[in-house]
Amino acid sequence: MKTLESALSPIAKVLVPSGAKGKNKGTLPPVFSRNVVTIVSLKTVTTRFLPVSHEGFSNETYVDKVDLLGTKRAEFIARKQKGIERRAHMSLFREMLEAKGLKWEQAFEDKFGRPCVIPGSLCVTCWNCSLFGALEAGKGGTFARVRYFDTWTFQSADDCVASATSEEGLGIGNTVSEDLAQARGADSYHLYEYVKAGSTFPVITVLESPTALDVAGIIMAIQRADVHGYGKYSANHGKFSTEFVAVAAGMPRFSVLDLLEAGDPSEVRAKISSHSLDFETDNVVIGHDKITALGNALPGLFDEYWSQL
Numbered sequence: 520m521k522t523l524e525s526a527l528s529p530i531a532k533v534l535v536p537s538g539a540k541g542k543n544k545g546t547l548p549p550v551f552s553r554n555v556v557t558i559v560s561l562k563t564v565t566t567r568f569l570p571v572s573h574e575g576f577s578n579e580t581y582v583d584k585v586d587l588l589g590t591k592r593a594e595f596i597a598r599k600q601k602g603i604e605r606r607a608h609m610s611l612f613r614e615m616l617e618a619k620g621l622k623w624e625q626a627f628e629d630k631f632g633r634p635c636v637i638p639g640s641l642c643v644t645c646w647n648c649s650l651f652g653a654l655e656a657g658k659g660g661t662f663a664r665v666r667y668f669d670t671w672t673f674q675s676a677d678d679c680v681a682s683a684t685s686e687e688g689l690g691i692g693n694t695v696s697e698d699l700a701q702a703r704g705a706d707s708y709h710l711y712e713y714v715k716a717g718s719t720f721p722v723i724t725v726l727e728s729p730t731a732l733d734v735a736g737i738i739m740a741i742q743r744a745d746v747h748g749y750g751k752y753s754a755n756h757g758k759f760s761t762e763f764v765a766v767a768a769g770m771p772r773f774s775v776l777d778l779l780e781a782g783d784p785s786e787v788r789a790k791i792s793s794h795s796l797d798f799e800t801d802n803v804v805i806g807h808d809k810i811t812a813l814g815n816a817l818p819g820l821f822d823e824y825w826s827q828l
């Protein structure tokens with residue numbers, strides 16, 4: 520099997536902070552290469568999904584919808600994708616520390632000078648901050664190297680969103696949730712719209728100056744985020760199944776709108792396979808199984824990263 524680095528050459532294996540190491544944490548270069556890796560995937564909802572762009576305390580929640588290319592569609596914003604995948608990425612990597620027999624808090628203290636807490640207290644130096652970006656007030660930061668794009672359903676919102684006017688009607692939740700000590704009543708109920716299971720969003724993710732560790736890490740983190748759930752009430756809702764369509768060296772020569780215009784997932788697959796939707800380079804890995812296999816390089820790459828810190 521091809522290694523990740525040879526499949527997507529030329530990308531670096533890992534990126535470690537330069538300068539002082541150990542307790543005196545080093546710094547990361549903001550940009551260290553001109554390379555780019557693009558991941559194209561199809562995300563299909565497997566539970567109720569509330570892709571709301573705002574937090575609130577109201578007892579009614581609506582799915583964001585946009586009129587686009589002649590169809591009203593449910594919207595899944597980039598910020599939400601990024602937030603959930605960032606957390607999944609962190610927990611995945613912490614598990615790899617624990618697998619080495621290390622306590623993650625102590626390991627962070629030793630290598631990066633402090634623990635890294637999302638979103639309030641980022642260390643600015645670790646594998647996660649270096650990919651997703653971080654800002655430390657008054658001290659500096661590191662740029663995000665991962666780029667997310669807003670996306671929309673292939674399906675019309677009239678078909679794929681359960682709402683007051685749809686056959687299913689609104690979802691009904693209970694704000695008291697599992698806390699049996701609290702009284703339930705009319706006040707504790709809330710109503711919500713949701714995107715129905717089976718709805719699909721085409722997704723583009725771009726990594727700038729990526730390392731093999733970043734690419735393997737994001738492939739695995741996306742799969743973990745699918746199980747954790749995106750959107751509101753993600754303990755029970757917002758689960759996905761992601762089909763990776765292509766991973767390519769270079770920028771895409773198309774946008775999410777072009778993927779929507781293809782019409783449906785099978786057309787997206789066909790257009791990418793036939794290169795009618797193509798990338799800056801011919802350096803492309805096509806097919807879900809081949810791409811998830813690239814993700815399996817993660818533990819070895821993490822060992823290499825850790826040994827260089």
Ligand SMILES: [Zn+2]
Pocket residue numbers: 635641642643644645646647648649653
């Ligand atoms: Zn960090």
